[in-house]
Amino acid sequence: MVSQLASPRPRRVRRAGGGGSDWASLPADLMSSVLRRLAGDRERARFGAVCKGWGAAAARLPSRPWLVGSRADDWTGLSGATMSSFWLSLGQRGLVPFAVDVPAGSEYLSSSRGYLALSNPTGNPRVITLFNPVTGRRIPLPPIGFFKKWHDVATIVLSADPDTAEAWSAVAVGFPANCLAYYSSATNDWKPIRFNYSSGYAGVEHFRGRFYVAFKSEISVLEVDVTTPAAIKIEIAHDDDDEDADVFDIDLNLDHETSNSDDDDDDCADTLAGLGDEDYPLKCLVETHLVDCGGELLVVSMHDEVAYKKPSPESAVGRKPRSHDDERWVDVHRVEWLESGAARLVRMEDLGGYALFVGRNHAFALSPEEFPACQPNCIYSVEQQGHPDGLVRVVNFNDDTTEWACPDEDIFPDDDMRGSPTAGWARRGWVFPKYS
Numbered sequence: 369m370v371s372q373l374a375s376p377r378p379r380r381v382r383r384a385g386g387g388g389s390d391w392a393s394l395p396a397d398l399m400s401s402v403l404r405r406l407a408g409d410r411e412r413a414r415f416g417a418v419c420k421g422w423g424a425a426a427a428r429l430p431s432r433p434w435l436v437g438s439r440a441d442d443w444t445g446l447s448g449a450t451m452s453s454f455w456l457s458l459g460q461r462g463l464v465p466f467a468v469d470v471p472a473g474s475e476y477l478s479s480s481r482g483y484l485a486l487s488n489p490t491g492n493p494r495v496i497t498l499f500n501p502v503t504g505r506r507i508p509l510p511p512i513g514f515f516k517k518w519h520d521v522a523t524i525v526l527s528a529d530p531d532t533a534e535a536w537s538a539v540a541v542g543f544p545a546n547c548l549a550y551y552s553s554a555t556n557d558w559k560p561i562r563f564n565y566s567s568g569y570a571g572v573e574h575f576r577g578r579f580y581v582a583f584k585s586e587i588s589v590l591e592v593d594v595t596t597p598a599a600i601k602i603e604i605a606h607d608d609d610d611e612d613a614d615v616f617d618i619d620l621n622l623d624h625e626t627s628n629s630d631d632d633d634d635d636c637a638d639t640l641a642g643l644g645d646e647d648y649p650l651k652c653l654v655e656t657h658l659v660d661c662g663g664e665l666l667v668v669s670m671h672d673e674v675a676y677k678k679p680s681p682e683s684a685v686g687r688k689p690r691s692h693d694d695e696r697w698v699d700v701h702r703v704e705w706l707e708s709g710a711a712r713l714v715r716m717e718d719l720g721g722y723a724l725f726v727g728r729n730h731a732f733a734l735s736p737e738e739f740p741a742c743q744p745n746c747i748y749s750v751e752q753q754g755h756p757d758g759l760v761r762v763v764n765f766n767d768d769t770t771e772w773a774c775p776d777e778d779i780f781p782d783d784d785m786r787g788s789p790t791a792g793w794a795r796r797g798w799v800f801p802k803y804s
Contacts, residue, residue, distance in 0.1 A: 399425040412502075416803055426803055432456055432741045433725055433734065435463055435750070435760065435781060436484060436501075437796025438476040449475040449489050452796075454781050456741045456748075462779035463760065468501050476795060480526040480538075480730035482802035483507070487521070496521065496540075498530065502801050505531070512549050512558045515542050525572040525730045527579070529802070539579050539590065541570045548581070550590070550597045561590065563599035571731065573658035575665045582656035582667060602711075657726040661733035664702050667713060668726060668747065671697035698747060698763050719745045719765050728753060729797030753795050 394402075403415055403425055416426030433456045438449040453468035474486040474497075483498040493511035500506075507530055512521070522543035528536040530553070538551040540558070548561035548570070563581075571582040579590035581599050588599035657668040701713035722733045723742040727750030736744045747763040760779040781796070 393421070396425060396428075400429065403429055412803055430739050430741070431801060431803070432739070433748075434468070434799040434801060435796055436468055436476060436479065436799050437728075437758075437794055438474065439794040440475075440489070449473065451476065452781070452794075458741060458743075463781045465781075469504070470499060470501055471497075471506075474499075476728075476797065477521045478524040478728050478730070479797050479799045480524055481529050482800060483526065483530070484799065485521070485524040496524070498526075500531075500802075501799075502803055503531075509538075509551065510556060510558060512540060512542075514558070514560050515547055515549065522569065522728055523572055523730070525574060525579070527574045531802075537579075537592070539572050539574075539581070541572060543569065548599065550579075550592055552592075559597055561597045561599055563588065564601065569655045571655070571657040571668075571726075573660055573665065573731065575658070575660050580658055580665065582658050584654075584656055587656075587658075587667065655726075657724075657731045659724050659726070659731040659733055661722050661724065662720060662735075666716070666724070666733075667701040667703065668724060668731070669699045669701075670749065671699070698765070700747075700765070719747075721745060723748060725798040725800075726750070727797040728795050729799065732798070732800055734800070748798065750796050750798070758794050758796060 399422060403412065412426055412429070416423040435454045435456065436451070437453075438451050440449055451468060451470050451474060452465065454463035454465050456462070457464045470484065470486065473488060473490070475489040477485040477487055477496065479485060482502070483500050486497050486499050487494045493513070495511050496509040498507040498509065515521070520543045521540055523541040524538055526536060526538050527533075530536055536553050539561070540549040540551065542548070548563060549558045550561050551558050569584075573580050579592065581588045581590060587602045589602060591598050591600055655670040657670070659666045659668060700716040700719065702716055704712040704714055706712060719733075721737070721744045722735055723739075723744060724733050724747045725731060725742075726747065729750075734742055736742050742748070743762065743764075745765040747765060749761045749763060750758065751761045752758040758781075760781065762777050762779060764777075
């Protein structure tokens with residue numbers, strides 16, 4: 369006997385009066401009402417796969433960014449891991465926990481284009497698996513054999529959606545970031561990327577067909593169609609005649625060799641052009657992220673002047689305002705591409721209403737008009753990676769009380785282990801789930 373559930377065709381409904389119809393012709397408001405009552409995201413994906421009409425109804429329901437991560441079971445970093453996941457919410461808690469459906473014992477590494485990059489912390493070698501938590505699809509990737517044993521894969525960025533692209537590629541960042549790897553689905557192999565940088569967090573973006581990498585004060589474009597992929601450092605040209613000191617040229621000529629810099633080991637060297645104004649406070653540049661935002665490539669530079677204060681146990685979750693003198697200093701530039709092959713970076717005074725999501729993930733931008741769970745002109749940054757009690761910092765880019773400082777708030781995710789003396793390290797990143 370064949371189960372009726374095995375048939376992908378919508379069942380027909382007999383209306384009073386003798387007329388026949390099928391489920392695809394249900395009114396849109398009724399389908400939306402049914403959709404909102406489904407238990408989870410996999411059910412939403414299955415709902416959208418029934419037919420074109422149901423898929424359109426599923427697409428109209430606004431998605432919510434997820435914060436996903438794992439916490440080691442002990443301090444060694446070699447034991448198993450426990451996953452946790454949260455919805456982003458405008459409510460008082462800020463992050464609402466829910467159960468993400470992932471393989472047991474998985475360790476979170478990064479995320480890109482709706483896929484989680486997971487590994488088994490007890491495996492040897494440590495194989496990376498791309499996993500879609502909505503559809504359940506798994507894509508095993510080979511181990512990165514040339515990464516050292518102590519390397520932590522901090523970020524994996526995909527060039528395209530593996531579900532729709534005939535061929536795609538990826539860049540993996542080892543942390544401390546003195547190792548980069550390039551993967552091609554055509555060869556199913558990792559290759560080391562040649563570069564000349566010191567250690568530090570590397571931001572990666574795939575923009576208009578090319579990978580770009582940012583290390584602190586340096587930006588590079590990846591040359592991958594060669595035997596040995598290389599990160600070609602982008603030279604920054606200063607124009608003394610430009611009235612706007614915040615605007616500067618970048619030479620994108622790929623024929624030059626990567627250059628050595630005596631300042632690479634200076635953690636506080638703010639050599640990124642446009643950041644050297646006399647009014648600029650001398651802060652340490654700790655992270656540089658690249659984000660494709662509304663068809664523009666943005667450079668997000670984060671500077672460290674943050675005194676983290678451990679919250680009291682009774683206030684260890686939810687949204688908390690941060691005092692004015694305890695701030696994260698953020699600078700954002702838009703890359704302006706020139707016909708000459710050069711580019712110019714222009715400082716942004718606002719984000720055009722977008723919200724940016726950065727952390728151990730492929731950074732992304734969302735419009736609050738389409739995704740009302742996020743605040744406009746804000747940067748959602750996952751802070752204190754590896755700390756047992758990490759947090760999300762919401763940097764408010766709307767504030768113009770001072771040119772540089774952006775008052776913000778903290779959101780503390782509650783995975784029932786906050787403040788525990790036995791809690792292992794945690795690492796988290798943003799995920800934007802996809803349902804088709």
